[in-house]
Amino acid sequence: MAGNAIVAENLTYMYGNLVAVDHIDFSIAEGEILGFLGPNGAGKTTTVKMLTGQLKPKEGKATLLGMDVARNVEKVQGDIGVCFETTNLYEKMSARENLNLFARLFGIKDFNPDSLLEKVGLAGRGKDRVETYSKGMKQRLMVARSLVNRPKVLFLDEPTAGLDPTSSDAILDIILEERDRGATVFLTTHDMLEADKISDHVAFMNQGKIVAIDTPLNLKQQYGKRALKAKISSKTGGLEDREIILDTPETPQTIQQLFSEENVITVHSEEATLEDIFIIITGRGLIE
């Protein structure tokens, strides 16, 4: 079994009297994707800043790849890649120049930016200045920059925010490729569907605390209900909705009756979404 890539123990941060991250504990195994979910102001960014050595915890400890982050900031930062939510590229430089700069900062010799640009779908645009890129292209370059040092742990903050579905899917594919390579991915996102689709585990953060952490499937089983939703043609000629709760002793019989006695137009299964579960747990939505 793989060891833990990230361990947070009693991790705490305060801005003055405001407790942004409140004694949180969690761990992520090597080679896993953790979807880190929570509304704005929940403490996600502060947590990432502590895990990446940008902030020193006021209490507790963050360990990355077996190293105490606060004590080994530069060493830890040599093994991580960070993709920020807001674009922060050198826009007057080309994509190749941006990547070459970061390769030099990581001390990488014989770095080939073109293969990375090809990986993120920017082949042929490497010599163009970043200021001429679209938002989607810039975001893909941000992801490419976070991969320059082939990081063992990858932190991605809303990497698909505001992107069209094609660009978004391209980035999700890259994340999965990185996971397959063996990298651990810490994915901060508002997009529940995205998190559900690619995360091995998801953590819900609310008001500085982690209120739930598990696999998406386990969370759905624990908090959600499984049901069948059917539309039937009523005797008056209209349409009616029927919901059949699964996992009850009467379920098989109820389904049989539905199909034998009613004129079923459509039927589909329904399970709780991560958004539903978040609301159940915290009493609030992700986007407020």
Added chain:
Amino acid sequence: MNWGIIKALVYKDFFLFFRNRFIGIVTILGLVLYIVFYFVMPKTIDESLEIGLYAPVNIPAFEQVQAEGLVLTTVESEERLKEAVIDGDYVAGIALPSDALETLIAGQVPDIKLYIASDVPEEIKDSVVVIIKELAYQQAGQPLTVDIKEEVLGTDMAGMQIPPRDRLRPMLAIYLILFETFGLANLIAEELSKGTVRALLVTPMSSRDLFTGKGIFGVGFAFIQAVFFMAIVGGLNNQPVIILLALLLGSMMAAALGFLIGSLAKDFMSVLAWGMIIFILMAIPGFGVMFPGAVTGWITYVPSYYLVDTVHRVASFGAGWGDIWLNLVILLIFDAVVFWIGILGIRRRAL
């Protein structure tokens, strides 16, 4: 400190500096133009005072005056004298009355007219008045009845006049250095406002590497330009070690101000706004050298005074360590304090 990272950062800043076309062009153009300005300025001093004289009667003291730097030319009429002064042929014109000689011999005061061009400085006007009085006393044979004691305030530069181009030299050198404040401040402001500094600081680059890299770029770039300029215009002929040290401290001053402005500014326009306030203030001591007497004692409160004064006195008058060491200490202290404030400001915004 990781010198590989610092080198990459300096290279990147140099690259981005010239990607801003405005700053890049102005930097190169400024350097070239400053050198041109220097060489088009006169390299000799013309200290002669040309005065026109209309004398309907022969007054020997006026016509035979032989003073160093004084050229007295007789004209045929008072009207011609006025025209010549207006045309700029003479800085002043003296018109003697026809009874001047008798009046002087009688010990009375003759009515002498003095024509002065409207743009003649006050001190020239005063000089001409003094000359007339002196000549009048000579002719009248009456010695001055007062005993004048002369006291020189500040360094007595009498007889040590320097050509205008050499007077311009420290002013141009400090302008070159100060201009780099804008470039560095703009790089830092952009780094902070666009968040690229955060991207840098999640690599193995430490904040110390960041400040060292920015400092080396700012100081180095200003210093290289200033040294290049001074070498071309002959500013390193006297005491080159002192001049180089002064230029280095001046370049550190520009970089420190760049840190400070960069930590305050949000974009290029606010860099210009903050930068111009500081630039104008720091530029004033240069005028003090170019136009002696134009500024007063308060100028010693402007830190750049200690750079200008050092460069001026060492390059033009051969001053030594003993004369300027205090200037260099004051500059060093100022640099350290402003660097510290700038770094605090940047840390507050970036970290």
